[in-house]
Amino acid sequence: MKYFTTIINSSFLIINYKKASMNIYIQGMGCVSPQQTAAEGPFLAEIRQYEGNRLKVLDPDYKQWIPDANTMRRMGRVVKMGIGAAKLGLQDAGIEMPDAIITGTAYGCLADTGVFLTRMIQGQESALSPTPFIQSTHNTVSGQIALLLGCHGYNSTFVHKGFSFESALLDSIMMLREKTAQQILIGGVDEITDHSHTILSRFGLYKQEPVRNTALLQSTTKGTIAGEGAAFFVLGTAKGAVKLTGLDTLYKPASQQEVSSAIQGFLATHRLSTADIDLLITGRNGNAGEDVVYTQLTQTLFPQTATAAFKHLCGEYPTASAFAMWMGAQIIQQQQAPAGILYSGTAPQQLNRILIYNQYQGTHHALILLEKA
Amino acid sequence: MSEPVWIAGGGVICGIGATLPACVEAFSRMQPGMEEVQYLHTVHCGVFPVAEVKADNAMLAAQAGMPAHISRTALLSKIAAQEAWDSTGLGDLLQYRVGFISANTVGGMDKTEDFFADYLQDPAKGHLQQVVHHECGSVTELVADAMGIRHQVATISTACSSGANALMYGARLIRNNIVDIVIAGGTDALTRFTLNGFNTLMILDQQPCRPFDDTRTGLNLGEGAGYVVLVSDAISKQLPNAPWCRLSGYANTSDAYHQTASSPDGTGNYLAMKGALEMSGLQPKDIAYINLHGTGTQNNDSSEGKAIERLFAPNYPAVSSTKSFTGHTLGASGGIEAVFSALAVQQGIIYPNARFATPMKEWPVTPATVFSSGNKLSHVMSNSFGFAGNCSSLVFSKE
Secondary structure, three states, rough: OOOOOHHHHHHHHHHHHHHOOOOOOOEEEEEOOOOOOOOOOOOOOOOOOOOOOOOOOHHHOHHHHOOHHHHHOOHHHHHHHHHHHHHHHHHHHHOOOOEEEOOOOOOOEEEEHHHHHHHHHHOOOOOOOHHHHHOOOOOOOHHHHHHHHHOOOOEEEEEEEHHHHHHHHHHHHHHHHOOOOOOEEEEEEEOOOOHHHHHHOOOOOOOOOEEEHHHHHHHHOOOEEEOEEEEEEEOOOOOEEEEEEEEEEEEEEOHHHHHHHHHHHHHHHOOOHHOOOEEEEEEOOOOOHHHHHHHHHHHHHHOOOOOOOOHHHHOEEEOOHHHHHHHHHHHHHHHHOOHEEEEEEEOOOOEEEEEEEEEEEEOEEEEEEEEOO | OOOOEEEEEEEEOOOOEHHHHHHHHHHOOOOOOOOOOOOOOOOOOOOOOOOOOOHHHHOOOOHHHOOOOOOOHHHHHHHHHHHHHHHHHOOOHHHOOEEEEEEEEOOOOOHHHHHHHHHHOOOOOOOHHOOOOOOOOHHHHHHHHHHHOOEEEEOOOEEOOOHHHHHHHHHHHHHHHOOOOEEEEEEEEOOOHHHHHHHHOOOEOOOOOOEEEOOOOOOOOOOOOOOOEEOOHHOOOOOOOOOEEEEEEEEEOOOOOOOOOOOOOOHHHHHHHHHHHHOOOHHHOOOOEEEEEOOHHHHHHHHHHHHHHHHHHHOOOOOEOHHHHHOOOHHHHHHHHHHHHHHHHOOOOOOOOOOOOOOOOOOOOOOOOOOOOOOOEEEEEEEEEEHHHHHEEEEEOOO
């Protein structure tokens, strides 16, 4: 019961907006992912197929956003992914300069960290170059975006595992509410490297047998597939196509019951029932042991609701919920749920309200509620 | 958004003391913490002085009540966070809605370095136990779990300004009624990764550092953790003793100049100090003391001085860099210095700037060089500036 109050109280934040009649809108969004999301074209009309347990982003031409060749050469992939998604988001919102930049990244700049660490150990702490160290700090993505834009506003980076993106989102909501910013560029980004994939594989996170991403959700074995990507949003109080209505997190719930109660409590504070949700997007990742949680929840709480999934598109990573929010917002904006993302049921004609429920390794649970503006 | 957020207590462990009172004692006796490397395994031992916490991991683990095999970053964090909580006199933490917002830049890197040495020989080698807590967030969770904190847990990493940003986010969580209490600050253990990283930048002084001195040639690294306990107005009235002070203003800005260097005129620094003052509703003349970022590098001290000049000239408050005692504790520094600054307001302390002899040509202001307490300090500012242009300033006020 004690932790249930967390949900009530953090949702109190949302109720207060209504009193203050302050809505928060997604004014623009950009996404760099293993799918064709960074290029013009129909929204996820075709799902790209991958064999194996590692999905790599489809790199757009970063030169269009990073004019200086030397600067780009020094930048890690994760920084470029972040800049790409950020620039696409700004462009979509039709603005050049946000008031604040907030990034969520659990792993930060793994590639440069790996390079510096390897050289330091192999060279016994001598003759090291500063570049990979400089590029290794977790705030490099946010910092480089600010540098590129010449943005002197608030700049922060949250690095908290499966809550990295959610913390950045909560910070944005609170700042908009206290009116210290009108438009915030906020996103989530993480990369996979050879080292991280090897080490995380040793923890048993990924499937050992041959796997195809499009068949992932039907898998009956343990493990998932590794993913990466960046999604950035421009959030603001002036009207946009999609409203960000609610956000909540639940850390290490003691039981399945606590998760169910949390979801019900979240909906109740928004004066909604499960039947009001037009589409439920879950973080189903093909790991049979974890997916059973989603199955049980949808059966008990959302028996009539159409459900969609996204990790067969982007893979599993701590900030994958940023991809889910991008996908959910696109569905509402375009009023269509592509066939390749549906997991169960039939999407209704009107897609006015989408609930995203994601959990990361059973310890980090998050709810994001999106509505048609 | 005008609901006041109070500082109900604080805790610090760093190179000059294992508790906050021990640190204050070291300041009053003019005993900086820089020495030859004693606990870190590095080839640079004897070359660069560092301000290590004077205890090995087994001793820290005993003090923290945690296993000795986990990252030193987590051990330091738990010790300071527990001291901070205990100092409030609020009793059983589980009775409150508490958040733990902790900043760090290295996470479990101290253990990852050991793992990597084996792993690079053979990717199937290396004890996974040494990398399981590599992530910054993992270090925060080890401590949150040990203390029973579940309502809000988050980790911030904005290089050397990380700890200060934890206070801002924590204050917002309270003002938005998400929690009533936040233990906010930062932690970082000394690692080979950071020592070698700063060495490649050629900004490590081979002598004890001399912040704001014309002869300064770089910084000394340190390690430690520091947390304040932020409480809502309602909780402040339940405190057995009066709160130390109020977090009256804060601002975070981006210098947007260079990945590692500060702009020559300290644009980001200036905007952060100005923003924090505006939020607190104060004028520059109201600030009685500034706890400087003051790393001792040519670039930082020059830019910070220029920014202070632009905002405060000609009436300067007392200033000093406590990094001349603690070394630069990176992600912890904003937290440690927030505790020092909050305590400064409560006890009227002006901390000394060690080894100052020659005023800088570009900003000829003499920092405080002796310890004093019982001064009337109504408002104190704390500066934290970092890589990637991250600049943060905090203002603490008596009422």
